[in-house]
Amino acid sequence: MESTDGRGQLLAISDLHIAYPENRALVEQMRSTSDDDWLLVAGDVAETVADIRWALELLAGRFRRVIWAPGNHELWTHQKDPVTLRGVERYEHLVAVCRELGVTTPEDPYPVWDGPGGPVAVAPLFLLYDYSFLPQGCTTKEQGLEYAHGTGIVCTDEYLLHPDPHPSREAWCRARVAWTERRLEEIPGDLPTVLVNHYPLDRHPTDVLRYPEFAMWCGTELTADWHRRFRVACMVYGHLHIPRTTYYEGVRFEEVSVGYPREWGPRPGSPGRLRRILPMEVQAGVRGTAPGVGRGGGGGR
Numbered sequence: 001m002e003s004t005d006g007r008g009q010l011l012a013i014s015d016l017h018i019a020y021p022e023n024r025a026l027v028e029q030m031r032s033t034s035d036d037d038w039l040l041v042a043g044d045v046a047e048t049v050a051d052i053r054w055a056l057e058l059l060a061g062r063f064r065r066v067i068w069a070p071g072n073h074e075l076w077t078h079q080k081d082p083v084t085l086r087g088v089e090r091y092e093h094l095v096a097v098c099r100e101l102g103v104t105t106p107e108d109p110y111p112v113w114d115g116p117g118g119p120v121a122v123a124p125l126f127l128l129y130d131y132s133f134l135p136q137g138c139t140t141k142e143q144g145l146e147y148a149h150g151t152g153i154v155c156t157d158e159y160l161l162h163p164d165p166h167p168s169r170e171a172w173c174r175a176r177v178a179w180t181e182r183r184l185e186e187i188p189g190d191l192p193t194v195l196v197n198h199y200p201l202d203r204h205p206t207d208v209l210r211y212p213e214f215a216m217w218c219g220t221e222l223t224a225d226w227h228r229r230f231r232v233a234c235m236v237y238g239h240l241h242i243p244r245t246t247y248y249e250g251v252r253f254e255e256v257s258v259g260y261p262r263e264w265g266p267r268p269g270s271p272g273r274l275r276r277i278l279p280m281e282v283q284a285g286v287r288g289t290a291p292g293v294g295r296g297g298g299g300g301r
Contacts, residue, residue, distance in 0.1 A: 008036025008064065008115040010122070010278040014198065014238025015044040015071065015257035018055050022261045026272035027055050032063045036115060039063040040122070040277065042238040042256060043071025043198030048081040053097055060101050065111065067104040069124040070094060071198040071239060072217070076160035087164030087172070091126070106180070110187065113194070117278030120233050121187045125180055125197040127223065128173035133203050133215035141170070141216075148213045155217040177222045184230050192233040194277060200237045201226045204248050205255060209240070227251040234277050243267070243275070252280075 011032075018024040032039070039059055045052045045068075052074055060066045074094055077086045085093050098105045106126040112119050131141040138144040148154050157169070166172040187193060195201065199219035206215040218239060227235050227249065234252045241259035245252065256275045264271040 008034045008038065009276050010038050010040070010113050010115065010117065010194065011063075011274040012040040012042065012196070012236045012254065012256040012277050013258060013272070013274055014042030014236075015241060015259050016041070016046070016055060017044060017073070017258065017260060018046045018051050019048075020261055023258060023272075026258060027058065030059065030062065030272065030274065035064060037063050038065045038067065038113060038115075038122070039274070040124070040194075040196045040236055040256075041066060041068045042196050042236055043069050044073040044238060044257070045071070047073050047076050047078045049083040049094065049097065050081075052094065053101070056098060056103050057101050060103050065104060066102075067111070067122055067124050067196060068098055069106060069196045069198055070126050072155070072157050072161055076156070077162055078160060086162040087166065089164070110183075112191070113278060115278065117233075117280060120192045120194050120278065122194045123184060123187070123196065123230075125195060127176050127180060127197055127199065127220065128169060129199060129217055130170035130173040130220045130222065131216045132221040133206060133218055135213045135216070144213070144216050148216065151211065151213055153211040153213050155214065157217055173220055174222070177220060184226070187230070189231075192231045194234050194236060195226065195230065195232055196236045198237065198239050200240075200253060200255075201235055202248060202253075205237070205240060205242070205246060205253060208242060227253075236277060 016023055016027055018027055045055045075090060095105045095107050106124045110121045110123045113122050131144055134144045135147050138147055163169045163172040201223040206218050209215060232251050234254055236254050236256060238257035240255055241257050241263055243255050243257055245254055254275055258272050
């Protein structure tokens with residue numbers, strides 16, 4: 001347990017996408033309000049290792065602790081990146097970069113936040129997806145992908161996110177889920193948790209997608225009960241580019257993404273605002289953008 005002497009905030013952000021100059025400028029402005037603040041980064045920092053390192057190093061110098069969970073963009077083997085590692089080797093390389101910077105990863109012991117709203121175990125997760133969030137009327141991955149190709153809404157992961165040495169992305173997902181489940185079961189039963197994953201643990205946040213077929217690349221049914229099983233105080237995620245607060249079966253879900261500059265106009269508030277996870281905001285309820293906006297607008301997600 002890392003003591004905060006009862007001070008500080010547990011803050012969160014995701015989908016920084018710093019290849020966009022506007023997004024990089026937002027990251028340059030991000031600062032803690034206290035020497036005791038922690039920052040959760042729920043994936044999609046950037047596509048190149050150099051950009052990922054730049055952003056995490058900057059943030060690690062400004063927050064007492066930075067906790068990172070990878071998104072799909074970090075795992076792309078992109079033609080713009082001189083680091084050509086694929087799959088597990090790429091992920092392990094990013095973990096090594098984070099450890100060099102002092103950033104907590106899904107491979108590290110879960111830290112305990114004992115500041116305001118704590119104590120809670122903070123668990124960054126790396127789970128991927130297994131195509132089980134199928135479009136209506138589809139019963140298999142193959143049917144789902146055929147439908148998605150027919151609509152033109154196909155995630156770029158299909159071309160750039162390689163599962164090596166696993167035979168498929170869904171096989172990698174299932175291996176990660178099984179390994180992570182064992183680790184979460186080791187957390188003491190009297191300790192609440194904050195789970196941080198790039199994708200929501202339950203399908204319900206994808207119900208507002210403009211293109212419902214994009215949900216196939218948004219998580220797995222294997223984690224649908226984790227918010228109950230693991231005493232979740234808050235489930236922090238990104239990926240959908242629909243920043244909002246929802247409650248599901250009494251559990252708070254926070255989508256904390258920055259997203260792309262073209263998406264900022266319709267939203268209330270300033271882009272890049274760090275979201276406070278603990279202590280909880282005074283005003284409870286549902287906050288966010290109107291249904292039908294956000295993720296699923298093309299293959300770049």
